[in-house]
Amino acid sequence: MEEVVKGAKRGHYAASLMDPNQARGFRVQLRNVIHNSVMVRWSDRGVEEISAKLWVYGCDGDDQVGYLLVSEKVAGSFATDIELYKAGVRADRRTEGHGRRIVQLFTAFSPKSVKLYARCFAPSEGMFHLLKEVGFTHFNTTAGGTRELQLSEA
Numbered sequence: 719m720e721e722v723v724k725g726a727k728r729g730h731y732a733a734s735l736m737d738p739n740q741a742r743g744f745r746v747q748l749r750n751v752i753h754n755s756v757m758v759r760w761s762d763r764g765v766e767e768i769s770a771k772l773w774v775y776g777c778d779g780d781d782q783v784g785y786l787l788v789s790e791k792v793a794g795s796f797a798t799d800i801e802l803y804k805a806g807v808r809a810d811r812r813t814e815g816h817g818r819r820i821v822q823l824f825t826a827f828s829p830k831s832v833k834l835y836a837r838c839f840a841p842s843e844g845m846f847h848l849l850k851e852v853g854f855t856h857f858n859t860t861a862g863g864t865r866e867l868q869l870s871e872a
Contacts, residue, residue, distance in 0.1 A: 719745055721806055729841030731804065748772065748787075757789055757803075766793045770803065775820045783811045786820050791835050800828065802836040805845065817845070821852050825869060834869035 719741060726735035734740040747757050757770040770789035776782055784807035791799035802824070807816045828834055836854060838846040840863035850856065854867040 721809060722804070724809075725806060729839055730845070731839070751787065759789075763792070768793050769796045773820070773824065775816065775823070777816070777819075780811070783808055783816050784820050786824055788824070791833075797832070799833045799835060802834065802849075818848055818852065821848060825852060836867045838865045838867070839863070840865075 722731060722744065723735055723741055725731045726733055735744055751757050751770045751772045755769055755771060756767060758765060758767050760766075768790040770787060773786040773788065774782060775784045775786070785805065786802060787804040789801050789803045790796045791801045802821070805817065805820060807820070825834060834854070836849055838849070846856075846865055846867075849867050853870050855870045856865055856867050858866040860866070
């Protein structure tokens with residue numbers, strides 16, 4: 719959780735996660751994802767209950783190097799559209815290629831019939847470039863500067 723709050727301070731995640739109440743709420747959401755595969759989020763469509771999965775990545779005797787939180791792009795779309803919702807690597811394991819490896823593993827093991835989607839806030843330049851390097855295509859930038867990407871067909 720500490721890494722998520724630090725990421726929010728740097729603009730990589732929603733600024734609301736810097737609020738202790740919001741951070742506690744996100745922690746509850748992660749527990750719901752782990753135990754029930756469900757997450758509640760606010761979107762331009764209102765409050766949505768969506769299916770979600772948390773991938774925890776580890777290697778070489780270190781089983782918690784990073785994570786990838788994935789969800790339905792919109793409620794009911796897990797069979798057709800998956801969003802890479804949040805990703806992170808523990809601070810002491812960054813610059814070792816783990817972020818790239820997490821995304822590569824996820825894209826390799828995702829069904830080819832599913833479209834993969836991601837959003838990057840403006841400060842997340844590194845993640846934006848990483849996604850493009852592993853095959854995502856930038857297709858839109860919102861008025862607020864969030865960049866939307868989709869995995870290109872192979």
